[in-house]
Amino acid sequence: MSIAEAGEFGLIARITARLESGPASLLGPGDDAAVVASPDGRTVASTDVLVEGRHFRRDWCSAADVGHRAAAANLADIAAMGARPTALLVALCVPPDLDTTWAEDLAGGLSAEAARVGASVVGGDMSSSPTLTIAVTALGDLGGQAPVVRSGAQPGDVVALAGRTGYGAAGYTVLSRGFRTPKVLVEAYRRPEVPYAAGPEAALLGATSLIDISDGLLQDLGHVATASVVGIDINRDAFEVPGQMRDAASALGVDPYVWLLAGGDDHALAATFPPGVTLPDTWRIIGSVHEGTGVTVDRKPWQGGMGWDHFR
Structure with a gap:
């Protein structure tokens, strides 16, 4: 059945049937507001x-995959403030001839990813559109902690990373070249593995700054450097190229460090911590903060591109 045949309210009923309620949801879908x-x-x-066509392709990702990706991109931003995600609001603009099953599976993916952190989809809106578009608003709770912002890094701090980089970008390159393997890279692009708990953990550990790596490690750390008026240097040796990524890079003629240092879509978290801090295994030190400006790799300018830009 197409969405035009189901109608707006029929589709809403189908979607809300796929949504689970989280502990922070006091009133979910079905009223004027949550x-x-x-x-x-x-x-x-x-x-x-x-x-669609800019952030995802339906021939690359299932509807559930797109739901996971859409939720992860927003939930990671909440974690990057040191907060715990609580709810998602979703606006869906769809072509009328889209099958209702696709929208239902999208809702299932959104709900499943939110459930990973105890959050839920609490409402939203929908409209007809020639271009499939998904807009998500995420809400979160700080749990009594101060928000960890981009502007707090200080010279002498260490730079640490939670989660992985390069996998999503490698998966994107593999898919764009017409391949579907290695599976670990393709699946990383389709459904990011986000270290959500590391955000609140960083706040408790005394992080001086924190950011979600959505557009590329070097580019996003550049935002921290600019906001904090400092320089950041990354150690290339802190990044080991996994075997399947190395093989894919060799086959595709790509420097794997471009994926690791400038690739987005993994939604790792990067933070700066005061010197001497003892970090749990969640975090690994990848660089340092110094007086100066910009981001360097091994104290030299990086020549491999900094990251994603929607208008470049």
């Missing part, structure tokens, strides 16, 4: 948008 608990008294909010 009600979400905010025990801290402050709400962290972030919005992201995915446009």
